[in-house]
Amino acid sequence: MNKIISLIAICLLFVTILSSCQQEKKLPFYGERHTETIKDSSGADKIDTVYQTIPNWSFLNQDSVVTTNRATDGKVYIADFFFTSCTTICPTMHRNLMTVYNQFKTNPDVMFVSHTIDFKYDRPYVLKKYAQKLGVDGAKWQFLYGSKDSVYTLAEKNYLVAVGEDSTAKDGYIHQGYLVLIDKDRRIRGAYDGTKKDQVEQLKKDIPVLLAEYKK
């Protein structure tokens, strides 16, 4: 009898330990960070970590309308870099991203932003045609056109995606196929290889995790 009771007690102990260990999953932060001393509500000094954020931006979208960071402010969004005449990784990236788009189409807290790196050819009307042919309609997925300097700097310094012109490449440009997940406070919370199905699946799982952080 005693044996049974102690066995049950041990089991209960395990369950409590396990459940107390369970931590809510949180996505990591990417990029540079530094600490700042701030005063909390009681006036005491507190050290806080400040993460890298996406700066203000302003580009033309597929409807030739000036679009700024205000479009994505307060939203979780996925950014990527591509160009319409790309025959290598972009079609796969956007094929996979389409599945994410279709899944979160009705969620007002999620947006999609694709920057073209072909500043010569991909004018807004080219982007519009591309979006329509891909099967995207509306403002949820923005296709943005900007000067080489502004887009390339944003890609490399802020989204941490390598892009470049390369006359030896088949289509004239090279770039990484990352889908970058940005939180509502403009911090980088994930980077997924858009050409790999399993990583895109992970992105689909991570978006709700990120959204849940803001529900509290």
Added chain:
Amino acid sequence: MRKYIINSIFMLSIMAVIFSCQNQETVDLQNYMSNGKDIYKSRCQNCHGENGEGLGELAPPLTDSVFLKTNKSRLACIIKNGINEPLIVHGKEYKEKMPAFPELADIDVAQVMVYITNSFGNNQGFVPYKQVSTQLQNCK
């Protein structure tokens, strides 16, 4: 009795020849299919998809058997040189330009063509490399 045995051996050998001929084509087909799949993965799949489903209106699907059949003699040229004219596939018009793949040798074109025309629900059989080579010499 001896005559009978000789006759039957003769018949058997003729049958063996016929069977081995058929096998050679099956072997070739399998060969083309497996090499063609690798080429498809590295050059075509980006736009046309893992199952030949295409991509929106940007890239047509490769599942229109009627289109493939009516354009059979042009397929090799399209694969190698790309195409820049509207195509009607499954009743829908596709206007995007397809890039050329000049790096593909004739045998590569033959293999990937056989792969496409015998996958994704298509079943058009084997086309030998020599035939594809002639087609490629007469591209417009």
